Structure formats: C-alpha cells, structure tokens
Amino acid sequence: MTLFDVRLREAGTRSQVAVSLGTVAGPPAGAIAVQTPVAILLSTYNGEAYLAEQLESFLAQTHGGWILFWRDDGSTDATVRLMQAFADGPGTGRCRRIDQDGHLGITASFLCLLRRAPADHVVAFADQDDVWLPGKLARGLRALGDPGIRHPALYCARQRLVDGSLRTIGLSPPLDRLPPFPASLTQNIATGCTVMLNPAAAKVVAASTPPGGTLHDWWSYLLVGAVGGRLIADPEAVVLYRQHRGNAVGAPNSVLRRGVMALRRGPDSFMVLFRTHVAELAAHADILSPPARDAIALLQTSLSGNRLARLRAMRRLPRLTRRTRLETLLFRLWFLIG
Structure with a gap:
C-alpha cells in the first residue's frame, strides 16, 4: 500500500x-x-x-x-x-x-x-x-x-x-x-x-x-x-x-472582518506594496496598454508629490476604488497619507 x-x-x-x-x-x-x-x-x-x-x-x-x-x-x-x-x-x-x-x-x-x-x-x-x-x-x-x-x-x-x-x-x-x-x-x-x-x-x-x-x-x-x-x-x-491556522492567505467572508484586518495591518504595509506594484508595472511599461501606462505614470508622479497631487490623481482615476464605499474611503485616506 x-x-x-x-x-x-x-x-x-x-x-x-x-x-x-x-x-x-x-x-x-x-x-x-x-x-x-x-x-x-x-x-x-x-x-x-x-x-x-x-x-x-x-x-x-x-x-x-x-x-x-x-x-x-x-x-x-x-x-x-x-x-x-x-x-x-x-x-x-x-x-x-x-x-x-x-x-x-x-x-x-x-x-x-x-x-x-x-x-x-x-x-x-x-x-x-x-x-x-x-x-x-x-x-x-x-x-x-x-x-x-x-x-x-x-x-x-x-x-x-x-x-x-x-x-x-x-x-x-x-x-x-x-x-x-x-x-x-x-x-x-x-x-x-x-x-x-x-x-x-x-x-x-x-x-x-x-x-x-x-x-x-x-x-x-x-x-x-x-x-x-x-x-x-x-x-x-x-x-x-x-481556512485553517496554516493558511498562507485566508479569506474573511464579511466586510467587517476584512475591514478589521485592514485596520490592523495599517497603511504602511499596504502603501509599501502599492508603491512596489506601481514601480514594477512601470518597469514593464513596454507591454502595458496605453491607458494603463498613463495611469501608472500619473500614480508615480503623485506618489512622489504632495497630497494635492494625490487628490488630483484620484480625480483623474475615478476607477481607483475598492469593493465597497467604506473600503474605498479607507484606501483613499491611506493613499493621501501613506
């Protein structure tokens, strides 16, 4: 056997x-x-x-x-x-x-x-x-x-x-x-x-x-x-x-649980990964679609600028949202301060 x-x-x-x-x-x-x-x-x-x-x-x-x-x-x-x-x-x-x-x-x-x-x-x-x-x-x-x-x-x-x-x-x-x-x-x-x-x-x-x-x-x-x-x-x-203790990544099945987990992680870890993704996509700019290339360029500029630049970026990228309004609000706050 x-x-x-x-x-x-x-x-x-x-x-x-x-x-x-x-x-x-x-x-x-x-x-x-x-x-x-x-x-x-x-x-x-x-x-x-x-x-x-x-x-x-x-x-x-x-x-x-x-x-x-x-x-x-x-x-x-x-x-x-x-x-x-x-x-x-x-x-x-x-x-x-x-x-x-x-x-x-x-x-x-x-x-x-x-x-x-x-x-x-x-x-x-x-x-x-x-x-x-x-x-x-x-x-x-x-x-x-x-x-x-x-x-x-x-x-x-x-x-x-x-x-x-x-x-x-x-x-x-x-x-x-x-x-x-x-x-x-x-x-x-x-x-x-x-x-x-x-x-x-x-x-x-x-x-x-x-x-x-x-x-x-x-x-x-x-x-x-x-x-x-x-x-x-x-x-x-x-x-x-x-879902068990050994999960590399779990799946919270409610908005509340996802929100609590996000708050516990805080803005720093999220924004580090956000910046990393933006930078790496910029490195692959030659294969991106024109709208995506423009969005990445805008995000790179705004992330190296002040909060006003980030507010402008969010206005120009209205689809930069999360699943729910509350999650989107939290993301926008972190994007402004992170």
Whole structure:
C-alpha cells in the first residue's frame, strides 16, 4: 500500500464528502472542454495534512485533459513522499516534477512552475490544502474560450469557505465582475486557488518579474488587466477553500472582518506594496496598454508629490476604488497619507 493510499484511507468519507458538498456541475462537454489541455500548477510545502484530498479532487474533475506540474518548496514532512506515491499510482503518466532545490517562497515557486508549463496549455493554479469541485476546470475552460486566441485572459471564481475538516463556514464575497485596472492595484479579488490563465496570459505573466512581497495571483490579476487582457469572474463557487491556522492567505467572508484586518495591518504595509506594484508595472511599461501606462505614470508622479497631487490623481482615476464605499474611503485616506 502506498503512502497515498494510506492518506486517502485516513481521510475516509471526509474526502468523499468533499467532492459532493455543494458540487457545481461543469458545462456540457464541448469541443473546448474536451480538446484543451490544462497544466495544473501545484507548489507544495509541508502539506501532508490535507494534500491527499486535493489530489483526489484532481482525479474527480469532469475535464480529464490535465497534467500536474509540481515542485516542493523544501518540505520537512511527508509531502514529497505523498506526491511521489500519487505520481507512481493514481497520477501515473500525468505528473511532472519540476526540480529546483531550495525554499523559493510562494510567488517564486509558482512562477518557476509557470515558466515550465507547455506554451499551448491553459494554466490552473492550485493550493495544496483545498478541494476542487468536479466542474472547476470545465467551467474555467468554457469561460476562457478558444485557447488559441492571442488576447490574454484570466478567469477566477467564488469559493465555498470550509474549516480544516471541510465543514462549511460560508461563501466568499459575491463575484459578478473583476474590477479592471487600475482598481486591481487597490485590492486583489482574483483568489489564486481559482485562477486560470489562457496561454496568452500565461506567457505574459511567465515573462515578467513579480516584485518582492506580492503573491502570484495578485500579480497575475494586475498584469493581465494592465496589458488590456480579459478578466472573467465566475459567480459560482468552484473550490472548497480551507481556512485553517496554516493558511498562507485566508479569506474573511464579511466586510467587517476584512475591514478589521485592514485596520490592523495599517497603511504602511499596504502603501509599501502599492508603491512596489506601481514601480514594477512601470518597469514593464513596454507591454502595458496605453491607458494603463498613463495611469501608472500619473500614480508615480503623485506618489512622489504632495497630497494635492494625490487628490488630483484620484480625480483623474475615478476607477481607483475598492469593493465597497467604506473600503474605498479607507484606501483613499491611506493613499493621501501613506
């Protein structure tokens, strides 16, 4: 019996329930869903506690045309043995390990995987501790459309929030649209465990240099929007997004909780990252759309100027907002004083 079999047996019915709870059926199988290859990108790090259930949910996808590209970021538990057992067992022939030793961190690890994905594959980011609902890949593929289109496109979806034992906590905030650039500078709404990139978008992100302190999902959302790409929001939940103490990034499911967390972080850390994103996008100015290039130039000037310059920038960039009025008010205050 492999380690993978042991972990699945330990998960028991909990794992079986995971793929049926609130299942979102995928779209009818069509030419796009059947023919499009998908590269699932999985970066692991000490993930043995929940990894087996995520791997099982890959196998349960209604779209079976996927290959798993994975790398381990320096685990000290049984994660690598579990992954190898999966590759030698249920995942035989559809797993590719990317060898690059050392601890790179979340963003660098995912970018390493992205740069090794085949150029004609749609890319799907995956976290080690979630459970995908069966129609996840099919829904994303249907939304992205023809993978041969040269225009970059990013898809993301809502999540069903669950605890460590997969008990439902609630839903992530409604997601009927993805605010375009420059609103994406103020807040990341493209949750990485749901993000899929068409080949054109994957190429743009893979060729870029994400700044330190950012995450792969936010950088993808920023860059695809800034180059004029299509941003697609799925209002249906496609992932059981596990909330536990080991989360790298959690998902507060209320405006109040998000507000409290923002206040605790304060303006300094937010504005440092805001400035970093602006500076790095300026470094990629040659690939940005003309409106995004103008917005970045304006923001750079205002950030190096006084408060009057920043007020003028906000007037000229009315879409520089967050999800709610209260969150937007807080952002504008921080932008003025930070």
